[in-house]
Amino acid sequence: MKKFFTENTELKLITLFISLILWFFVTLKGQSEVIIELPVEYKNIPKGVEITKASAKFVNVSIKGPERIIKNLLPKDINVFVDLSKVKQGETMFYFTKENIKIPPSLTLARFNPSNIVVYTEEIFTKSLIVKPIIKGAPKKGYVISDITAIPDEISVEGSRQALNKLEHIETEPVNVRGADANIEKTVRLVIKDRSLNYHVDVAKVIIIIEGEKK
Secondary structure: OHHHHHOOHHHHHHHHHHHHHHHHHHHHOOEEEEEEEEEEEEEOOOOOEEEEEEOOOEEEEEEEEEHHHHHOOOHHHOEEEEEOOOOOOEEEEEEOOHHHEEOOOOOEEEEEEOOEEEEEEEEOEEEEEEEEOOEEOOOOOOEEEEEEEEEOOEEEEEEOHHHHOOOOEEEEOOEEOOOOOOOEEEEEEEOOOOOOOEEOOOEEEEEEEEEEOOO
């Protein structure tokens, strides 16, 4: 037995080296690596908190695995998320780890960039805004508008204090009364200028009472 290990040592080492190369070739054959850009998802956002901005919207994730599985990847199979259950108002930095990136068990997470993300949050406030109907044109000659009503006449809006302070009312899309000689009732959309705010209602019914002029 001892003779087996001591004779032809050089030949045996060469054979072992070739075997290792073949093993690596067989192991890596059919393997592939892909870089995917994924949007950052947020989970467990506390009630009364709003995300105003973040330092990054996407994360580049490098994934290794069998080529056949890589080719059949679907967007739902991989996701990057940040748990905001303990977020503080203002600026908070989160570091990405393998726990933040969900991939199929048959694949391996190689790299990801960026390694962290800064999330900016604000407390959410609620404000009531008066609905202001906008009228276009004029009734038929001899007729006048005697009353204008919006239903609802007020709506609730949620958002940051800074954004809400800029609003005093909310306008409707124009209602055309040109040449009208009878009452008009029309449902129109509200003109939403700040999409960062949450409007509980986005339409209103406008009732316009048109009467003949009194002589």
